[in-house]
Amino acid sequence: MSSYKDKKVITIGIVSELTGLSERKIRYYEERKLIYPERSKGGTRKYSFLDVERLLDIANKMEDGMQTFEIRKMEQKQMKKQEVRDRMLRGQLNAAFNIRK
Missing domain, CATH: 1.20.5 (Single alpha-helices involved in coiled-coils or other helix-helix interfaces)
Structure with a gap:
């Protein structure tokens, strides 16, 4: 059984607000295969709470020079x-x- 944290329901705009990352930077991390959002039928990216945590971790590692x-x-x-x-x-x-x- 999956947790609510696994459900991909958050749009990129909300993720940007939650993380402080720009939408461009979030898309960049996707391009670099560090994050894997799902897509709605209309093509909208959908993220989970685990993805939000992951993005914050990635941003911290990037700030540390990785x-x-x-x-x-x-x-x-x-x-x-x-x-x-x-x-x-x-x-x-x-x-x-x-x-x-």
């Missing part, structure tokens, strides 16, 4: 670590409950 490719690379490493942890946990649960695939 480049977009560094942020993306760091994210990819974190995702791979999480995948490994998830696989290990599934393996431990499968062993504990004697589940075979």
Whole structure:
């Protein structure tokens, strides 16, 4: 079940107000593949509360001097670590409950 934080319901204008980032900068982060808004049938970008938090994190890292490719690379490493942890946990649960695939 997804949380309200996952629902993509916020428009770029509201995201801009919430974050203090310009709409142009938000679109730039999308171009650099750091954020992935959904699109409505009319093409309007829709963001979630998690996206808002993510944009604030990206902006802070950019202010600290990181480049977009560094942020993306760091994210990819974190995702791979999480995948490994998830696989290990599934393996431990499968062993504990004697589940075979």
